[in-house]
Amino acid sequence: MRGASGDDPDLTDGSEDAAESSGDSLDDSNLDATDVDPSELTVSERSLHPRIRTIWIARGVVWSLVLGAIAFAAAWQWLEISLLVPATITIALLALFVTHAVLRYRAWQYEFREDAIYLERGVVTRVRTVVPFVRIQHVDTARGPIARVAGLSTLVVYTAGSRGADVTIPGIESDRATEHQRRLKQLAIAAEDDTAV
Amino acid sequence: MKLHPLSIPYRAARTAGNVVLIAFFAFFGVPQFLDGALAFAVAGMVIIAGLIAIVGWQYAYYRRYEYALTESTLDIDAGVVSRRSREIPYGRVQNVSIERTIVQRALGLAEVRVETAGGSGTEAHLQYVGAAEANRLQNEISERKRRSRTEETAGDASAADAAATEAGTLADRRELLFEMTPRELGVLGVVSLDSRILPLVFFALTPFVPEITELAGGSAGLAVLFVPAIVLAIYLATAVLSAAYAVTNYYGFQLFAVDDELRYERGLLQKFSGTIPLEKVQAVTVTENVLSRFVGYASLTAETAGFSPGQEGGSQAAVPIARRDRVLELAKEIEPVDLPAFERPPKRARTRYVARYAIVLGILTAIAYSAVASGVWNGPWWIVPLAAPLIPVAAHLKWRNLGYALTDEYVVTRHGFWSRTTKIVPYHRVQTVADSQTIFQRRRQLATLHVDVAGSRSLVSDDSKMIDVDRDVAGEIRETIADRLLESLAEQDDRPADQFRDAPIDPVPSSQDSATSGDGSASANDESASRSQ
Numbered sequence: 043m044r045g046a047s048g049d050d051p052d053l054t055d056g057s058e059d060a061a062e063s064s065g066d067s068l069d070d071s072n073l074d075a076t077d078v079d080p081s082e083l084t085v086s087e088r089s090l091h092p093r094i095r096t097i098w099i100a101r102g103v104v105w106s107l108v109l110g111a112i113a114f115a116a117a118w119q120w121l122e123i124s125l126l127v128p129a130t131i132t133i134a135l136l137a138l139f140v141t142h143a144v145l146r147y148r149a150w151q152y153e154f155r156e157d158a159i160y161l162e163r164g165v166v167t168r169v170r171t172v173v174p175f176v177r178i179q180h181v182d183t184a185r186g187p188i189a190r191v192a193g194l195s196t197l198v199v200y201t202a203g204s205r206g207a208d209v210t211i212p213g214i215e216s217d218r219a220t221e222h223q224r225r226l227k228q229l230a231i232a233a234e235d236d237t238a239v
Numbered sequence: 240m241k242l243h244p245l246s247i248p249y250r251a252a253r254t255a256g257n258v259v260l261i262a263f264f265a266f267f268g269v270p271q272f273l274d275g276a277l278a279f280a281v282a283g284m285v286i287i288a289g290l291i292a293i294v295g296w297q298y299a300y301y302r303r304y305e306y307a308l309t310e311s312t313l314d315i316d317a318g319v320v321s322r323r324s325r326e327i328p329y330g331r332v333q334n335v336s337i338e339r340t341i342v343q344r345a346l347g348l349a350e351v352r353v354e355t356a357g358g359s360g361t362e363a364h365l366q367y368v369g370a371a372e373a374n375r376l377q378n379e380i381s382e383r384k385r386r387s388r389t390e391e392t393a394g395d396a397s398a399a400d401a402a403a404t405e406a407g408t409l410a411d412r413r414e415l416l417f418e419m420t421p422r423e424l425g426v427l428g429v430v431s432l433d434s435r436i437l438p439l440v441f442f443a444l445t446p447f448v449p450e451i452t453e454l455a456g457g458s459a460g461l462a463v464l465f466v467p468a469i470v471l472a473i474y475l476a477t478a479v480l481s482a483a484y485a486v487t488n489y490y491g492f493q494l495f496a497v498d499d500e501l502r503y504e505r506g507l508l509q510k511f512s513g514t515i516p517l518e519k520v521q522a523v524t525v526t527e528n529v530l531s532r533f534v535g536y537a538s539l540t541a542e543t544a545g546f547s548p549g550q551e552g553g554s555q556a557a558v559p560i561a562r563r564d565r566v567l568e569l570a571k572e573i574e575p576v577d578l579p580a581f582e583r584p585p586k587r588a589r590t591r592y593v594a595r596y597a598i599v600l601g602i603l604t605a606i607a608y609s610a611v612a613s614g615v616w617n618g619p620w621w622i623v624p625l626a627a628p629l630i631p632v633a634a635h636l637k638w639r640n641l642g643y644a645l646t647d648e649y650v651v652t653r654h655g656f657w658s659r660t661t662k663i664v665p666y667h668r669v670q671t672v673a674d675s676q677t678i679f680q681r682r683r684q685l686a687t688l689h690v691d692v693a694g695s696r697s698l699v700s701d702d703s704k705m706i707d708v709d710r711d712v713a714g715e716i717r718e719t720i721a722d723r724l725l726e727s728l729a730e731q732d733d734r735p736a737d738q739f740r741d742a743p744i745d746p747v748p749s750s751q752d753s754a755t756s757g758d759g760s761a762s763a764n765d766e767s768a769s770r771s772q
Contacts, residue, residue, distance in 0.1 A: 170717065
């Protein structure tokens with residue numbers, strides 16, 4: 043990983059991930075040598091804003107309560123079973139969703155390198171994606187109602203590839219997202235290319 | 240220009256046919272509430288009114304449909320109620336295809352589709368123009384596309400014109416690359432059956448096992464002997480059907496090279512012809528299914544980013560079938576590459592498949608057993624676990640057909656036993672690179688690397704991927720491909736369509752930013768160059 047990532051306090055609980063992707067170390071040792079003065083436009087590896095974790099946890103709680111309520115209704119109305127069953131289901135779902143939200147937050151890392159966006163994410167299936175700036179078609183920032191209250195945005199980067207819309211970075215502070223969007227636009231323009239399609 | 244006048248009656252007849260079909264299903268079985276002459280009169284009036292409406296609509300469609308080849312774009316103005324005008328720059332055209340059904344051929348009509356990379360459908364769909372006009376459009380678009388590109392470099396239209404006239408007519412310039420022989424057509428017919436059907440047929444048959452058991456005189460052991468015979472019969476029937484389909488579809492297949500385009504023509508009853516511009520090819524795929532591998536044949540596909548809802552998706556079969564060496568030779572016409580030696584995934588990947596298939600078989604056995612136990616089915620459930628010896632074989636075959644290689648200019652990947660797909664992607668076509676690890680893969684430190692290119696076919700999960708390579712290796716390859724993409728784009732500076740790194744970096748709001756971004760990309764360039772050595 044980049045040397046600068048060590049200063050990032052958000053990364054402390056992501057150390058496991060950093061260790062896991064040590065396969066990149068070959069390239070990185072090379073990078074560190076030349077990358078003494080990191081470009082202003084790049085962003086070294088960072089996690090999402092912690093508020094998105096709160097949102098995800100809250101969403102998990104709401105979902106488990108909704109599903110739990112349905113289970114309760116079903117158990118009480120149609121099935122002749124003990125109410126302990128839906129209670130257990132609710133608690134299990136709650137634990138599952140909350141754990142998932144926490145792990146999901148922990149797994150998420152993104153980085154703007156000199157020539158590409160690098161993303162790392164996924165709880166069940168871990169995915170690491172490299173999107174070269176040359177391939178960026180356009181960049182969106184999106185703000186849902188809940189994210190807006192929390193002051194967060196989602197950055198969506200489109201490429202011409204079929205997995206293009208996969209490149210979505212949630213939970214970035216709104217002004218930072220706008221800043222990223224501006225930077226990506228500049229980087230994409232600087233790296234303009236016609237051979238894409 | 241207008242569509243062909245005959246397109247009015249033809250389109251009207253087609254619409255009427257559809258309406259009749261819908262009406263037939265809508266009113267089928269509705270009790271007759273009118274009788275005698277009145278019913279006849281009403282029905283007649285409705286039909287006449289309907290016909291007038293349909294013909295009138297199609298006439299209006301024809302009147303309002305206008306297309307033109309301008310200096311730099313193909314313009315289409317169309318729409319009866321809401322008007323739409325569209326301009327397609329020649330440089331953005333991916334494929335131009337012509338389709339003529341047997342009726343259209345009798346009427347001298349043709350359907351023309353012009354595909355570009357964006358959007359979710361055919362961008363220009365001319366229904367219908369005259370056959371000669373269709374060919375003219377196809378040639379003219381190719382010609383103008385070429386001219387618009389040469390102009391970019393020469394900056395002089397007359398020079399391009401001179402070059403074109405010097406080269407002679409299109410017919411002189413076209414060179415036959417491949418022509419399908421009757422023998423190849425025969426092979427295509429034999430191997431074109433999707434062999435994945437076989438296990439399906441097998442499982443479709445299991446409900447009939449009791450009947451077969453009865454036939455065999457009540458002995459389940461004897462019944463097992465009957466199954467292969469029935470499978471074979473069904474297989475042959477399917478084979479004959481798909482052979483007939485393949486043969487009529489690919490009859491008289493010819494592939495030409497015209498300037499920097501490939502053109503194909505095919506079809507017995509329904510004629511197809513299309514263009515594949517070489518500069519738009521995203522990936523080259525060699526497909527060999529079990530049967531064609533056995534007889535040493537393969538097929539070749541050149542994928543472009545164009546989308547067409549037709550049978551081939553965004554990709555075009557450049558060579559439906561030919562001897563394997565011939566296919567590889569033709570692949571070189573598109574991308575000059577020799578198939579490299581493939582790296583296989585580590586052996587622990589194979590262990591993974593054994594585990595996977597064992598789990599699947601276990602589940603199937605459990606289902607079969609519980610079906611017998613609950614009395615739903617009284618067949619021999621123990622047939623299912625008898626397949627256990629096949630597990631290591633299947634795992635080995637899957638593993639054996641996996642492979643990947645990085646050459647100087649291409650990423651080559653291979654996977655699939657039933658239909659082995661070898662995909663050749665030039666670095667400069669790569670869009671994104673991603674490696675993914677499921678929880679099962681993490682247990683064995685494996686990862687799958689996806690190399691995404693622009694196009695529609697990749698959507699159907701048929702993208703270029705290296706399955707189950709070592710996790711650390713996948714990470715390295717991911718970075719290597721991303722680096723080589725930038726290197727090869729930088730190398731292609733002299734390509735006319737490519738402004739990469741030639742273009743001055745646009746001024747950005749803060750002067751500091753612009754300076755650093757310039758430095759950043761320059762250093763990235765140096766770095767990647769040094770790393771490649």
